Amino acid sequence: LRRDAATGIQSRIAAVSEASRSGEPTRRPAASALAWDLGVLALANGVVVVGLWWRQGGLREVHDAASLLTSLGRVTGMLGTYLALVQLVLLARVPGIERAVGPRRLPAWHRRNGRAALLLLIAHTVLVTAGYAVEDGVGLRREVVSLLGDYEGVLLATIGVGLLVAAVVTSAGAARRRIGGRAWRAVHLTTYAALALAFLHELATGHEFQQQPVARAYWWALTAAVAAVVLVTRVAPPLLRRVRAVR
Amino acid sequence: VNARRAASGVLGVAFAAGVLAAVKPRPQDLPAQAAATAPPVKAPQDRPRVSSRRPSRPGRVVTATSPYATTPFTVLAVRVTLTGRELTRVETVELAGTGARTQAINARAEPILREEALRAGSADIDVVSGATYTSRAYRRSLQAALDRAHAKLRG
Numbered sequence: 545l546r547r548d549a550a551t552g553i554q555s556r557i558a559a560v561s562e563a564s565r566s567g568e569p570t571r572r573p574a575a576s577a578l579a580w581d582l583g584v585l586a587l588a589n590g591v592v593v594v595g596l597w598w599r600q601g602g603l604r605e606v607h608d609a610a611s612l613l614t615s616l617g618r619v620t621g622m623l624g625t626y627l628a629l630v631q632l633v634l635l636a637r638v639p640g641i642e643r644a645v646g647p648r649r650l651p652a653w654h655r656r657n658g659r660a661a662l663l664l665l666i667a668h669t670v671l672v673t674a675g676y677a678v679e680d681g682v683g684l685r686r687e688v689v690s691l692l693g694d695y696e697g698v699l700l701a702t703i704g705v706g707l708l709v710a711a712v713v714t715s716a717g718a719a720r721r722r723i724g725g726r727a728w729r730a731v732h733l734t735t736y737a738a739l740a741l742a743f744l745h746e747l748a749t750g751h752e753f754q755q756q757p758v759a760r761a762y763w764w765a766l767t768a769a770v771a772a773v774v775l776v777t778r779v780a781p782p783l784l785r786r787v788r789a790v791r
Numbered sequence: 792v793n794a795r796r797a798a799s800g801v802l803g804v805a806f807a808a809g810v811l812a813a814v815k816p817r818p819q820d821l822p823a824q825a826a827a828t829a830p831p832v833k834a835p836q837d838r839p840r841v842s843s844r845r846p847s848r849p850g851r852v853v854t855a856t857s858p859y860a861t862t863p864f865t866v867l868a869v870r871v872t873l874t875g876r877e878l879t880r881v882e883t884v885e886l887a888g889t890g891a892r893t894q895a896i897n898a899r900a901e902p903i904l905r906e907e908a909l910r911a912g913s914a915d916i917d918v919v920s921g922a923t924y925t926s927r928a929y930r931r932s933l934q935a936a937l938d939r940a941h942a943k944l945r946g
Contacts, residue, residue: 577792577795577796580796580799581799584799584800584802584803585803587803588803588804588806588807589807591807591811592806592807592810592811595807595810595811595814596811596814599811599814599815599816599817600814600817601817601863604817605817605863607863611863676927679927679931680927680930680931690915693917694915694916694917694918695917695918695923696917696918696920747921748920748921749918749920749923750923751923751924753921754896754921754922754923754924755815755892755895755896755921756814756815758810758813758814758815759814762810
């Protein structure tokens with residue numbers, strides 16, 4: 545499965561560079577209407593994600609340095625996670641998205657969006673840690689130990705963000721050439737695990753989701769929808785091919 | 792084409808507005824001086840919020856109460872008893888929250904936090920899932936009460 549996914553990525557890179565050589569095919573009206581719909585979908589969900597934070601207090605919650613840091617830490621976490629989910633869909637080889645965005649722009653978007661997601665998630669980690677340390681009146685090191693040990697799922701999520709850092713760092717041109725395609729692919733595959741690892745702490749510690757059945761249901765649905773897209777477009781096809789080959 | 796775009800745009804707006812409208816709003820903030828003075832809402836308390844255990848060996852008994860610890864929505868205070876240097880009793884002497892949602896979170900989290908504190912014998916307790924704010928305030932309160940009790944033991 546892993547190898548199939550890998551060859552998939554390879555063939556996609558080949559296809560993309562071919563497309564960029566031959567020039568982008570002109571987009572048909574159907575594709576542009578689809579692009580509009582997808583844009584609306586992405587934007588509406590982005591609004592909901594930030595809106596959950598806003599409904600929960602947003603900037604109204606800020607009354608001192610600690611709450612400013614924590615509040616910004618929460619919104620960067622929500623938005624970073626959302627961009628990370630968008631990231632999975634962007635390169636999930638959904639035919640509609642490929643047609644709508646165009647094969648040449650897709651990898652560029654994926655690269656830019658991936659960096660933005662990682663920056664937001666790192667900001668989330670730093671801001672929440674700093675905000676909590678200020679509020680508790682303890683040193684940074686002690687707060688880190690407490691966060692990793694006493695908060696459900698935070699240790700797992702920290703491992704997850706480490707995996708995302710690895711994926712972005714190894715994707716820089718020079719690093720990617722040095723470690724080789726195989727290792728790069730392996731590191732990139734772990735990003736799925738990274739998002740799964742982060743999921744637990746989102747619902748367990750996220751202020752936006754406490755005693756909030758609608759917000760929880762939305763978050764589950766969003767994550768499940770992305771997981772379904774990935775399953776259908778990236779996991780199922782190679783499995784089906786293999787089953788057919790066996791028969 | 793434009794009508795179709797408008798339709799999907801309207802759907803998107805309706806979706807976002809619908810979800811956000813269905814989310815419960817932020818609970819009311821505590822009055823400004825709540826941190827320093829007595830809490831504004833006395834929560835009805837059907838049973839005493841106390842956890843205690845027998846000391847493993849006899850020793851001097853000291854009791855100390857924390858100042859009020861607050862989240863934006865909750866005021867709480869705890870009283871601890873040390874026997875020797877051992878934490879033998881934890882009592883939540885104050886727990887008031889604004890709004891039904893905060894009170895539901897607090898009512899669920901408080902017994903867990905109190906029991907955990909007694910078991911740990913310190914303020915180093917796990918944050919209760921789904922009650923981050925209350926748990927953090929409880930930990931701070933517990934630490935403050937323990938600091939006061941230790942100071943009494945020394946003094």
